[in-house]
Structures are given as C-alpha cells and as structure tokens.
Amino acid sequence: MDAPAKPRRTRIQTEKRVRILDAALDVFSQHGFRGATIDQIAEAAGMSKPNLLYYFKSKEDIHTTLIQRLLETWLAPLRELDDIGDPMTELRGYIRRKLEMARDYPRESRLFANEILQGAPRIMPMLEGELKTLVDEKAEIIKGWMRAGRIAPTDPWHLIFSIWATTQHYADFDVQVRAVLGPRRGGDGRFEDAARFLENLFLRGLAPPTAQ
Amino acid sequence: MDAPAKPRRTRIQTEKRVRILDAALDVFSQHGFRGATIDQIAEAAGMSKPNLLYYFKSKEDIHTTLIQRLLETWLAPLRELDDIGDPMTELRGYIRRKLEMARDYPRESRLFANEILQGAPRIMPMLEGELKTLVDEKAEIIKGWMRAGRIAPTDPWHLIFSIWATTQHYADFDVQVRAVLGPRRGGDGRFEDAARFLENLFLRGLAPPTAQ
DNA sequence: GCAATTTTTGACCGATTGGACAAACGTTAG
C-alpha cells in the first residue's frame, strides 16, 4: 500500500527523462520490447548506456513508464463519448478523434499494438479491468440509442472494435497503406480521405431504419 | 539469374522442415523477428539447436521461408473478388473469407502484422509491387460497380483497407477482444458475432442510394 | 571560492545470442 515515493526531480532529471522516453518510444514501437535494446535507446537519446541507466533503473522500467503514460491518453477519446447529444454526431466525433490520434501519435499506437500482439503480458489486468469496464459502460449508452431507434440495432462491442481497427490501421499499417496508395494518394491527404470514407461508412451503416 | 537449386529432399528432411516452420510460426508471430530466438524455435520443434540449423541455415532463412509461404495464401481471398456476380455478394464473400482466415490462421496474421509494424523491411518490394498491383486492379472493379450505381460511391482503396483492418483485428488483437468481451461473449461465438456485425455494417454502408 | 551533490563515463561482468564444427550416431544399399 506504499504510495510511490515522490519524485522530487532536478531540472536535468526532468529533461533527460523526457528525452529518454521519446527515444524509447521510437525504438519500442518499431521493434517491440524484446527486439529493442538499451544501447539503441541510449544512442537515439544521445547519451551513453550507463548514463541512461542512471535515470531509469532498467529497460523494463522505461517500458512500464511508457505504457502507463500511454494508457492515460489512450482511453480519453472513448471517455468523451457522451450520452447527451446526437448519437450520430457523438460517434462521428469519436471516429474523428481516434483517426487524429492515429495521425498525430502513430508511435503510441504501434507501441500499444506491439504489446497486444505479444499477448499483452504487461497490461492484461488493465484490459480486463479498466478497459472492459469503460467499454461495457459505453456499449450500454449505444444500446440505449439503438433501443430508442436513433441508430440501427447492431452489436455495440463489435461496433467499437471496428472503429478501433479501422482508425488504428492507419498508424499500425502505415507502411502498407502508403505502399498500396502510392506516392500520389499516399501523401498527406490520406488521412482526410480515410476520414471521409470512414464517416460515410459508419454513418450509412448505422443510419436508423425508420429515418428513410 | 540462377534458379534456386532444386531441393531434392529426403523424407526426414521434409518432415522436420514442416515441424520447424510450424514451431517458428508460433514463436515469430508472438515475439517478432528480433524477439524470437533459435533456441525457442528448436525447443518448440522438439530438437536441438544445431539440429535445427542442419535444416535451415539461419534464423533469417526460416523467417524468409515463412513469409514467402504466407504471402501465397494471404492474397488468395482478394484474388477471388470477381467482376462477374453481384457486387454485394462478392464483397460479403470477401469479408467472410478474410474473417475465416483471421479465425483459422491467426498466427499467420500476426506474423504479417509484426512484419508491417516493424516497417516491412523484408517485404516492402512485394507491397509496392504485387500487392499494389492487385489492389489497384480490384479497386478498378469496385469503381466499375460504383459507376454503374450498383453500390454507393466511395473510395475503393479505403474500403479494402477497412475490410483488412476489421477482419484482421480479430486475429491480431485477439487477447484484447477476449478481455473486453469477457468469458461469456468472448468464447467461440465471437467470430459469428463479428461476421454478423461486419456484413451488416458493410452491406448497409455500401447499399446503393437508388435502391431505397 | 569550496564543499556537497548530481551527473557522466569507461571498464567490466555474467548471461544469452546466432552460428560453426567435428565427432558420433543411424540408416540403408549393395
């Protein structure tokens, strides 16, 4: 039950820790935990390995800190999904926010994807606890909309999965998306194209049957 | 320009190579290339490390063979997407086939996901060549359907991406899906639920505007 | 300025990694 000892950090410690975490995000998101080495991270952060280990006591420590910090912001978009307000507007807003995260924080998305791909050994409790609770809660809201006939009746959980999958795809499978679209359409505009397509797909796919 | 020397394999070689590739698929799909070790693969295949290296000359060799073999079957579902036949039936068939692959070959899906996540260092030429060509070709077919007013007009490339993303999600993010659905709904039925949801989403999302 | 403290570094450690190799073992055709 000990509270984690309060940091009490110097200016240099604060700065260096930021640089290390940023470098580690690069390396971990590309190679996964086992594939990444402390030397790689240290070099990317522009310091020696022992120096890095002065700020983080182990490779595991860096990774844990990174994941912990990621999760705070990762669930934010879903939390914003609100009961009050038009269902279609709410869902479109959620899709847009998730797609913006894929665009602006692709490394975080890949870090998460790597962790899940490897069986989520470090965040399984969070998946079964915090995440499941949140999703169940939001699924209940969506169910309410369906019962009220405001959107088409389908499975709320799989709806959420499909939003996760389609949006994160543009971060996790970025190289494939670029390769297939080619230099023309794979440029900066690909996220706007994706946004247009996904909003269209989900809005039409969920339009209530009564509203013809 | 040398053709690869013809294998000319004994019975034991054939059997052992199969066992090794199967074990390697387990290990690579879970840990990625760098995270996997030859010892792990050898143990999973029930043989010693030197023995394994008698059948494959290096770790890279195993991985390359695995990826090569994967790609053959990976694109098959998309190749089957045919111009003749009802567009909706064709697309539904494609979604179903992709979802079945996620269910029946999750290790292959994760191996592919790992490779893409790490920047596709070993299959980039194939993405920009064979894959892009195939996708462009099928996108043209879909475009034809749209011009003919048989399905709603959207972006064929992003349509294909969204089908890839949603179906592969059930293999690559399996642990997350199970964790969120819980023991009840996360059981064997989750693929039928997913199939129902996805067919519904895409069919409604792509229904031609004229057919009210 | 100077002493206390924080930061950085080079050298080093045991463990694990991918892989080499010769010797031993099995199998089989004649």
Added chain:
DNA sequence: CTAACGTTTGTCCAATCGGTCAAAAATTGC
C-alpha cells in the same frame, strides 16, 4: 558386413545483451 550417406549432438566461439561500479567530471548551494 560394410561403406556411403544422412542425421544428431556436445562443445565451442565471438558478439551482443542488460546491468554494475567506482571514479571522474560537472553542477549546485552556500
């Protein structure tokens, strides 16, 4: 039986891994 060939193993190696440590260097508080 035996020679030829295919298979398996124990041992070994250099490189790399995560991490330690003491000492040097830089910074800070007074």
